[in-house]
Amino acid sequence: MSKSIRRYKEHLIVKFPKEADHHHLSSFSDKIRMEILKRGVKNIIFDFSDVTFIDSSAVGLILSKSKTVESLGGKAGLCCAKGHVLKVLNACTAVGLSKMFDNVEEAISCFEKKQEA
Amino acid sequence: MEFYNEMTVSFKSLSINESFARVVVASFVTSLDPTLEDLADIKTAVSEAVTNAIIHGYEGKDGIITIHCTITGKTVTIKIIDKGVGIEDIEKARQPFYTSKPEMERSGMGFTVMETFMDRMEVESRPGEGTTVTLIKTIE
Numbered sequence: 001m002s003k004s005i006r007r008y009k010e011h012l013i014v015k016f017p018k019e020a021d022h023h024h025l026s027s028f029s030d031k032i033r034m035e036i037l038k039r040g041v042k043n044i045i046f047d048f049s050d051v052t053f054i055d056s057s058a059v060g061l062i063l064s065k066s067k068t069v070e071s072l073g074g075k076a077g078l079c080c081a082k083g084h085v086l087k088v089l090n091a092c093t094a095v096g097l098s099k100m101f102d103n104v105e106e107a108i109s110c111f112e113k114k115q116e117a
Numbered sequence: 118m119e120f121y122n123e124m125t126v127s128f129k130s131l132s133i134n135e136s137f138a139r140v141v142v143a144s145f146v147t148s149l150d151p152t153l154e155d156l157a158d159i160k161t162a163v164s165e166a167v168t169n170a171i172i173h174g175y176e177g178k179d180g181i182i183t184i185h186c187t188i189t190g191k192t193v194t195i196k197i198i199d200k201g202v203g204i205e206d207i208e209k210a211r212q213p214f215y216t217s218k219p220e221m222e223r224s225g226m227g228f229t230v231m232e233t234f235m236d237r238m239e240v241e242s243r244p245g246e247g248t249t250v251t252l253i254k255t256i257e
Contacts, residue, residue, distance in 0.1 A: 022168045023132035029222055053136075053157075055164045060216075060224035084157040091233045092226040093213075 003028055005035050010042040010074075011108055014065075018050050022057035029061050036065065042074040045107045046098075049080035059092040066098055075099075075114070077107040122148065123187040130171045130180040130199070138184060138197075139163040145186050146193050149256040158234035159193070159254060165227040166197035166250040172218060174201025174248055192255045200247040207240050 003017035003024070012035055017024045035041060046062055048054070066076035079101040081089055101107040124145050128134045139160040146159055163184070170182045185196040204210050210217075211232075216225035231238045235252045242248040 019136055021135050021164055022172070023135050026132065053139075053160065053164075055161050055168065056224045056226040056230050057168060057222075059226055060222040063224055064222040084154070084161070087157075088161060088230065091230050092224060 005031060007035070007038075007041065008108065010040055011111065012036060012041050012044045012069075013047055013104055014044060015047045015049070016051045016054075016058060018052050020048075020051050020054040020058040022055070025057050025061055029064075032061070032065055033068070036068055036072075042069070042072070043111045044069045044074065044076045045101075045104055046076070046078045047080055047104055048078065048082075048085050049103075051081075051085050054085045054088045056088070056092055059089065062098065075111050077101050077111070079103055079107050119190045121187070121189055123185070125183060125185045127181050127183045130175040130178075130182050130201075132168075132171055134182070135164055135167050135171070138167045138182070142184060142186060142195055146188070146256070149188060149191060149193065151256045155254070155256055159195070159252075162231045162234045162238075162252050163195060163197065165230050166252065169227050169250070170197060170199035170201065170248070172221065172223070173204075174199035176202060191257070192253065195252040197250045197252070198247065199249075203244040203246050203248055204240070204242040205244055207242055211240065 004015045006013050014032055044065055069076055077099045080103060126141055142163045143156050143160050180201055183198040187194045209215055211228045213229045214225040216223040235254045237253040239251040
């Protein structure tokens with residue numbers, strides 16, 4: 001499946017492309033920014049389930065977009081990262097900067113619980 | 118006698134060539150019978166160096182990137198060469214999270230990734246003349 005952005009309630013779910021490099025992410029970044037600015041978006045979840053290649057370009061995008069939603073009072077999370085994808089995220093310390101989840105549903109559940117507390 | 122092989126490839130500084138560059142290097146290295154993890158490490162490091170050449174070396178303008186690869190025994194040496202603007206302060210550029218282009222959402226982790234995934238990385242650069250990044254890895 002190709003990259004996509006979908007909305008569920010106040011959560012923006014960003015599915016990264018199979019090859020998450022500078023070339024494949026350059027136009028994607030603007031689309032994500034436009035969606036974040038739409039009314040009612042609070043949290044962002046980066047879904048790596050289709051990703052087979054990643055480099056630090058993806059980390060730059062994650063850090064930038066996470067900062068934007070957090071400055072607006074929201075939260076950011078990463079999910080479905082495994083193997084080499086996880087290794088690159090670890091090397092860039094991105095795992096420590098955003099919470100890691102097993103899947104999108106777990107991230108949504110965590111963000112909604114925090115809101116209720 | 119120790120096994121020796123080499124190859125050189127040149128291409129335009131277009132972002133679409135990032136995947137071409139990492140795949141061609143990975144294909145060349147397969148003669149060393151690397152693990153999938155070794156190949157993924159090399160592809161990631163090459164992608165970082167080529168992306169740097171496109172964004173920082175040529176600043177998005179036209180240019181030629183050359184990759185020169187040698188295999189000596191079990192060691193692969195990959196040179197990524199651009200004739201772009203060069204780096205003023207290499208030590209500063211190598212610092213984690215340092216980027217000269219924060220407006221382009223660069224993480225500043227490119228050199229850190231190259232250092233982490235390869236056995237050795239060297240950077241030679243002259244302002245106005247270009248940059249050569251050398252990546253070295255021994256496949257056990």
